[in-house]
């Protein structure tokens with residue numbers, strides 16, 4: 001059962017987050033809200049802690065301090081039922097797809113279905129896996145292929161199909177277009193937007209890809225100086241007075257991404 005979340009409640013709420021590795025402080029008193037139904041882009045220089053933030057929200061890393069709520073539940077709770085409820089309601093696409101290499105795409109997509117719906121007949125699980133594979137824009141015959149038999153873009157789509165296996169309301173994507181050619185990346189962006197609209201998803205999207213930010217993000221959170229320094233629609237973020245923001249959003253690549261968006265609209 002999905003937990004109740006009203007429109008006013010953030011889907012993810014992070015307060016006072018501290019993450020440290022030995023002497024290195026990655027996050028210090030970081031706050032962030034992810035709102036229902038938005039695609040929130042997370043950007044920041046290399047090593048600013050985007051992946052560590054995602055791992056903390058997913059409960060894969062215990063922060064040194066702070067509060068994290070996901071879908072109204074305490075993400076830092078040790079209660080296994082709470083952990084399972086969060087896991088059941090979140091889909092994750094890791095940077096490398098994180099597929100099991102010895103399983104076919106169909107078997108990979110069925111892994112979460114087996115874990116959470118072990119009582120389903122095999123034929124229904126197969127049908128569900130097929131549906132998700134098609135939803136992710138893969139041909140039906142991809143179902144029986146091993147990840148090594150797919151292109152990088154197809155592997156991302158297979159990872160997405162698995163992330164969507166349980167119809168989660170919340171999707172985490174870690175650099176989904178990294179390593180894709182520009183046409184493949186634009187197609188993947190469109191797929192994310194289409195799925196987000198059709199399924200009413202909330203999306204937490206880590207990216208370095210300016211085209212992705214301009215094409216599909218409703219708001220953008222910038223990580224710098226161990227915090228989220230600004231979290232707002234792009235037009236507002238572009239005006240934010242911080243050296244990294246100014247370099248990133250006013251360089252030639254940003255201009256090109258803006259022009260692409262303007263010519264598309």
Ligand SMILES: Nc1ncnc2c1ncn2[C@@H]1O[C@H](COP(=O)(O)OP(=O)(O)OP(=O)(O)O)[C@@H](O)[C@H]1O
Nearest residue numbers: 021024026044045046047048049050051052053208
């Ligand atoms: N398990 C770990 N042990 C020690 N240090 C770590 C660990 N995981 C991450 N770090 C450090 O935390 C910092 C933030 O890492 P993180 O991977 O979140 O950065 P990022 O913003 O996602 O970077 P990139 O854009 O390059 O992927 C880095 O300096 C990294 O070396």
